[in-house]
Amino acid sequence: MATDKDAVIEHRAYARVGLLGNPSDVYYGRTISFTLANFWASVKLQPSDHLMILPHPAHDLVQFDSLPHLVNRLCTDGYYGGVRLLMAICKIFHNYCKENNIILHEGNFKLSYDTNIPRQTGLSGSSAIVCAALSCLLDFYQVRHLIKVEVRPNLILNAEKELGIVAGLQDRVAQVYGGLIYMDFDKKLMDNLGHGNYTPMDLNLLPPLYLIYAENPSDSGKVHSTVRQRWLNGDEFIISSMKKVADIALEGRTALIEKDHAKFATLMNRNFDLRREMFGDEALGAMNIEMVEIARRVGATSKFTGSGGAVVVFCPEGSSQASLLEDECKKIGFAFQPLQIKPSMLTQEDLKTMSSK
Structure with a gap:
């Protein structure tokens, strides 16, 4: 924990891959996810006389060459930069501390961010910015020991909800905990504790995995909309199907532990x-479906990493199959790369805050 009140604090949070069970986290289900070292967001906090949220020179563009430039930028990137995310987590953090009698000193700061997580790829780019910012606030105010690790994903999600972002806890849990993690969002747990049961797993259980993503994806934000409403309306097909998705994470956990890669491949598909x-x-979109099917055409297994824009791939036949898939992706224009798993970065101080199982 940073103790020098004048020290610059910088934290990274990494992209997230939903491996199995998503999107059942929003439906009291189970998931397995991991953090991806290939991509990250970083947030820097510098003590200052005034509290300032600094815009990113590329992602929070406010100066344009012309009116058509402005319009084209909005059509491709939307209105959403990172400044709003930083402001939202500051508010949620402040209110949580106030409600829980956590005293914050009166120092001010400048917050800035950077990210290399591709936009709209289902790799949790927005929550990574919020997660990294929360880590900076915990250290600046020296309250890391007072806010439980289990609670932090809720703070991140609440900051995004402030902005109308529809999402579940899975991504935020993965980014707070890091590494490979199994999550159970059982309704009784959620109702009683306000969070699920999160269990880290050994990274060495994972076989080599690959990522396919679109360089210019279409917006995947519509994916949850009708299914969520149907679930709330008690649609039996959606409820039973979502339970099957949750069970896939449970079966997948056993398959990984037992190194049953054939079963794991079946579960991904x-x-x-x-x-x-x-x-x-x-709702899924033709480009997103094509990313899944291009892998399947060479005998690999694949599924969305999140809500579309990227897929995680397992090649049961090894590197030769991966090379074949890479060639096929190049023909279509999809990016392809091996996944690098990022281990957990939780400190001993963080671990002490966790509830004993």
């Missing part, structure tokens, strides 16, 4: 197939 049945092709 089944996860996507169930999602496709629930959401429909129009």
Whole structure:
């Protein structure tokens, strides 16, 4: 923990891959996710006389060459930079501390951010910025020991909800904990504790995995919309299908522990197939479906990393199959790369805050 009140604090949070069980985290289900070392967001906090949220020179552009430039930028990138994310977590953090009688000193700071997580790829770029910012605030105010690790994903999610972002806890849990983690969002747990049961797993259980993503993806934000409402309305097909998705994470945990890669491959494909049945092709988008199917055409297994824009791939036949898939991706224009898993960065101080199981 930083103790020098004048020290510059900088933290990274890493992209997240939903491996199995997503999107059942929003439906009291189970998931397995891991943090991805290939991409990250970083936030820097510098003590200052005035509290300042600094815009990113590329992602928070406010100066344009012309009116058409402005309009084209909005059409491709939308209105959403990172400044709003930093402001939201500051508010949520402040209110949480006030409600829980956590005293904050009166120092001010400048917050700035950077990110190399590709936009709209289902790799949790927004929550990574918020997660990194929360880590900076914990250290600046020296309250890391007072805010439980289990609670931090909720703070991140609440900051995003402030901005109308529809999401679940899975991404934020993965980014707070880091590494490979199994999550159980059982309704009784959520109702009683306000969070799920999160269990870290050995990274060495994972076989080599790959990432396919679109360089210019379409917006995947519509993916949850109709399914969520149908679930709330008690649609039996959605409820039973989502339970099957949650069970995939439970079975997948056993398959990974037992090194049953054939079973693991089957579960990856089944996860996507169930999602496709629930959401429909129009909601998922032709480009997203093609990323899954290009892998399947060479005998690999694949599924979305999140809500679309990228897929995680397992090649049961090894590197030769991966090379073949890479060639096929290049023909279409998809990016392809091996996944690098980022181990947990939780400190001993963090671990002390965790509830004993």
